[in-house]
Amino acid sequence: MKTQTSAALAWGGVLLAGVLWGVGALVAQSVMAGGMTPYSLSLARFALGLPLLWWWHWRQMAAAPQAALWRNLPWRSRALVVGTGLAMAMNVTSWFIGVSHIGAALPTVISICCAPLIVALLSVLRGYERVSGRLLLALGLALLGVGLIVWPGEALSLPVRYAAGLAWSFASAGLYSLVVLGNARMPPHIPAVTASAWSMSAAALLMFVIAAAQGISWPQHTTAWLQVGYTGVFTTSIAYLAFAWSARRLSPTATVVGTLVEALVAAVAAAWLFAEPLTAQQGVGAVLLGAAMVVLARRPA
Numbered sequence: 174m175k176t177q178t179s180a181a182l183a184w185g186g187v188l189l190a191g192v193l194w195g196v197g198a199l200v201a202q203s204v205m206a207g208g209m210t211p212y213s214l215s216l217a218r219f220a221l222g223l224p225l226l227w228w229w230h231w232r233q234m235a236a237a238p239q240a241a242l243w244r245n246l247p248w249r250s251r252a253l254v255v256g257t258g259l260a261m262a263m264n265v266t267s268w269f270i271g272v273s274h275i276g277a278a279l280p281t282v283i284s285i286c287c288a289p290l291i292v293a294l295l296s297v298l299r300g301y302e303r304v305s306g307r308l309l310l311a312l313g314l315a316l317l318g319v320g321l322i323v324w325p326g327e328a329l330s331l332p333v334r335y336a337a338g339l340a341w342s343f344a345s346a347g348l349y350s351l352v353v354l355g356n357a358r359m360p361p362h363i364p365a366v367t368a369s370a371w372s373m374s375a376a377a378l379l380m381f382v383i384a385a386a387q388g389i390s391w392p393q394h395t396t397a398w399l400q401v402g403y404t405g406v407f408t409t410s411i412a413y414l415a416f417a418w419s420a421r422r423l424s425p426t427a428t429v430v431g432t433l434v435e436a437l438v439a440a441v442a443a444a445w446l447f448a449e450p451l452t453a454q455q456g457v458g459a460v461l462l463g464a465a466m467v468v469l470a471r472r473p474a
Contacts, residue, residue, distance in 0.1 A: 182419075182422075183418070183419040183422035183423050184419070184423070185419075186415035186416065186418055186419035187415070187416060187419045187420075187423065187428055189411075189412065189415050190412040190413070190415045190416035190419070191285075193407050193408050193411065193412035194408055194412055195281065196403075196407075196408075197403065197404055197407070197408035197412075198268075198272060198277040198278075198280075198281045199277050200400045200403050200404055200408075201214060201269055201272055201277070201404060202272050202273075202276065202277040203397075203400060204392065204397055204400050204401060204404070205269065205272065205273045207392070207393050207394070207397050208390060208393055209390050209391070209392060209393075209397070209401070210384075210387060210388075210390045211266055211269035211270045211272075211273055212266060212380065212383050212384040212387045212389075213384050213387075213389050213390045213391070214269055214401065214404065215262065215265050215266040215269055215380045215384070216377065216380040216381055216383075216384040216389070217401045217404065217405060218265060218401075218404040218405050218408065218409050219262065219265075219373050219376045219377035219380055219405075219409060220377050220380075220381075220405065221401065221402060221404070221405020221406060221409070222373060222405045222406060222409030222410040222413070223370070223373055223374060223377055223410075225406060225410040225411075226366060226369055226370040226373055226410050226414065227370050229366040229370075229414070230364075230366050230367050230370040233364050233366060233367065234367075238362055240362050241362050241363045241364060241367060243371070246360075246363075250360050250363070253355060253358060253359065253360075254359070254363075254368055254371045254372055254375070255371070255372070255375045256351075256355060257351070257352055257355030257356060257359070257368075257372045258371065258372030258373060258374065258375030258376040258379075259375055259376065259379055260348050260351040260352050260355060261348075261352045261372060261373070261376050261413075262375070262376035262377075262379045262380050263344075263348050263379075264284075264345050264348035264349045264351075264352055265345075265376075266380065266383070267284075267341045267342070267344040267345035267348060268280055268281070268284050268341070268342070268345040268349075270338075270341040271283075271284070271338045271339075271341035271342040271345060274334045274335070274337050274338030274341065275334065275335055275338030275339070275342075279338070279339075279342065279455070280338060280341070280342040280345065282455075282459060283339070283342040283343060283345075283346055284342055284343075284345040284346045284349055285346075285349070286315075286318075286346075286459070286463075287315070287343065287346035288346050288349045288350045288353065289465075290311065290315045290465065291346060291347055291350040292350045292353055292354060293311065295350060295354065307468055310465075310468055311465040311468040314461050314464050314465035314468065315461070315465035317458075317461050318457075318458040318459065318460070318461030318463075318464075318465060320458070321454050321455060321457055321458030321461065353420060353428055355372075356368075356416070356417050356420035356421065356428075357420050357421070357428070359417075359420075359421065361421065365414060365417045365418040365421065366414055366417075368417060369413055369414050369417045373409065373413070416428075
């Protein structure tokens with residue numbers, strides 16, 4: 174019963190993170206349309222999310238084992254924590270840049286829906302599992318689905334911004350896969366909130382350097398400040414903590430399959446609020462990607 178309850182809570186955490194991130198895609202699009210750059214928004218997202226994470230972290234430190242203290246971690250564990258944070262920073266930034274080029278729906282579908290396939294392929298390359306007929310079927314469905322999603326239909330050539338948006342979206346998918354694998358391999362004696370606080374600190378530091386080099390921009394009005402606050406508190410502190418906690422209790426593939434709800438939320442909200450519906454061709458591609466995810470999720474452990 175405890176195992177079933179833990180699994181149910183883990184799935185609930187993944188779905189919560191996906192919904193918050195899906196809404197965050199539309200919020201980010203609105204903020205960047207108001208003049209804030211993707212680099213500055215990414216910096217604000219991590220910087221505003223840090224205080225709540227560190228507050229949770231210090232509340233748990235009294236009960237944390239001595240082995241979980243930073244000074245007692247082996248260098249491999251430190252590298253994993255920092256590397257996961259850097260991958261998270263570049264994943265979010267690549268996603269924001271893709272959104273600024275081609276809207277919220279398509280980059281979110283590409284980033285989230287391609288991640289399970291990338292995770293599965295990396296698992297095979299790393300020797301965690303063998304190539305199977307089920308994996309090859311998922312690969313074929315996913316490749317066909319991605320092709321239908323990214324091809325612009327009637328257009329004979331790809332606009333510059335469209336091609337750039339796709340490139341950044343696929344980069345985000347690859348980096349998101351590294352974040353999933355990093356959380357899945359996080360040492361179990363390190364509390365999820367502690368690992369998240371450390372990782373996000375590394376992410377915020379990297380984004381400060383990049384945003385300062387590019388020139389930091391600020392929200393232009395009260396609504397924009399509230400939207401930026403949402404990206405910091407809800408899509409960073411709350412969503413990422415729920416995601417990191419759940420990623421330790423589910424397989425990497427199951428984790429990324431669960432967050433597919435993010436793509437659904439972003440696509441539906443974009444069609445409703447920004448008149449950015451997916452075309453029929455892209456809808457078929459999304460269905461094929463979903464079928465590939467089902468095949469991956471039903472693989473034997």
